[in-house]
Amino acid sequence: MTKRKEYKERDADEAIRKLLEATGKIVREEGFEAITSTKVARMIGMDPGVVNKRFGNLNGLKEAYIKTKDYWVFCFEQYMLPEGARDEEILEMFTGMMLSSYDFFAADGEMQSIIWSQTGVGNNPLLRRLSEEREAGGAPLLALTDRHFADGPVDFRFVACAIVGASYYPVWHARNNKSTVAGIDINLEQHYKGYRNILAYLMELAWNDAGRSYTEKPFYGKYLPLT
Known part of the structure; x- marks a missing residue:
């Protein structure tokens, strides 16, 4: 590689880094929907055309930016287990993944x-x-998880869906509105830790209940048949 080409690639990498940093600043201050090529480029003293040059178009920039922030990608890589993993390893993996996603989401505006x-x-x-x-x-x-829940009426995907939603909702309230949900304010350290513990508890509760029929738990109330 010639020195000239090396410098050009270095300049391109630096431009990309600056554009991504500027995009993050806009998101923190104004929200994701405020991203425009003009706004991003002018923030770092460049012509708006640099977005198309480095990312193809505005969507290319947005996609590259999101992929630098999406913790789920890192979670999937970090917590991947082999097919023969033991049940307790699978529960530990999902608990760790859900709690780390809650921590990351709560900390990253x-x-x-x-x-x-x-x-x-x-x-x-x-x-x-x-x-x-x-x-x-x-x-x-x-x-x-299918093996563990094979003999019961529960599909763990419903559990995971509920936990993910439960991780997002109180964070949006606490961080954006400074408000509570059911009296819980995760801006308070005690509430933050308490809610985190409950997420882990719910995962374990669902896991340990696998295989039980709904009729064994009448205090759960009515359930709609899944078939």
Whole structure:
């Protein structure tokens, strides 16, 4: 590689880094929906055309930015287990993954804005595709739970869905509105830790209940048949 080409690649990498950092700053201050090529480029003293040059278009920049922030990608890589993993290893893996995602989401305002946009914006092909990629990444891990829940009426995917939603909702309230949910304010350290413990407890409760029929637990109330 010639020195000139080396310098050009170094300059390109530096431009990409600055553009991604500027995008993050906009998200922190104004929200994900505020990202525009002009705003990002001007923040670092460049022409808006640099976004197309380095990322193809604005969606290319948004996608690259999201992939630097999406903790689920890192979770899937960190917590992947072999198909022959023991049941207790699978529970430990899911508990660790869900709690780390809760910690990351609660601490990262940029990710809060990204997920909010994914759930609140109309038909956005980019955000929809990235959500589907996230789902595909988690599918092999969820498949590991099928053996444990095979003899009962519960599919662990329902449990995982509930835990993920439960991780997001009080964070949005606490961080954005400074408000409580059922009297719980996770801005308070004691409430934050208490809620975290409950997420782990619910995972373990569902796991230990696998195989029991609904009729064995009348105090659960009525259930709709799944078939």
